[in-house]
Amino acid sequence: SYELTQPPSVSVSPGQTARITCSGDALPKQYAYWYQQKPGQAPVLVIYKDSERPSGIPERFSGSSSGTTVTLTISGVQAEDEADYYCQSADSSGTYVFGSGTKVTVL
């Protein structure tokens, strides 16, 4: 079955830049989406169509795509950004898949 690969964890100091990668063979042909999930809460969409930001999401969140890898970048990380982040995309048949998630720790 199709898999999206994310690093388990990323640590970053406040004010620095966090980059979270997501790799998958179908990513050149399928859009990627990114979600932020804090403990005990439902996920929140932070990036759609690889790089689009929903209204209400701070500008410090951005997305990019290159080949089989998409990247979520959090610029000027704040303590409130500490959370789990999941990428989502589809395989060649259109079945949605989530990545395994990356825990972002703000030092």
Next chain:
Amino acid sequence: QVQLQESGPGLVKPSQTLSLTCTVSGGSISSGDYYWSWIRQHPGKGLEWIGYIYYSGSTYYNPSLKSRATISIDTSRNQFSLKLSSVTAADTAVYYCARDREGGGEDYWGQGTLVTVSS
């Protein structure tokens, strides 16, 4: 503001059928712009997409659950539902309903409901 709310039993016995309903408020489930999804999260684990339904009744399922999952829609009540048959302890999870905007991701989510499978 669109809101989604899951409801249903929090405890289901093994081999029985899990049944959940998602009530949508603040918008019409009959809008052709959206799909309506079910997603689950096992305790302490990642997200798993179960499937979605369109207002017309068209459905698409995760192949890993397709034989056991059924998603239906009731446009008169602005609700959609999930049934998962022959459950085991492995189906214990938080179940979320969400709105999927084609190309736009799951942009609105319910708060989630924990379903425990246990005798």
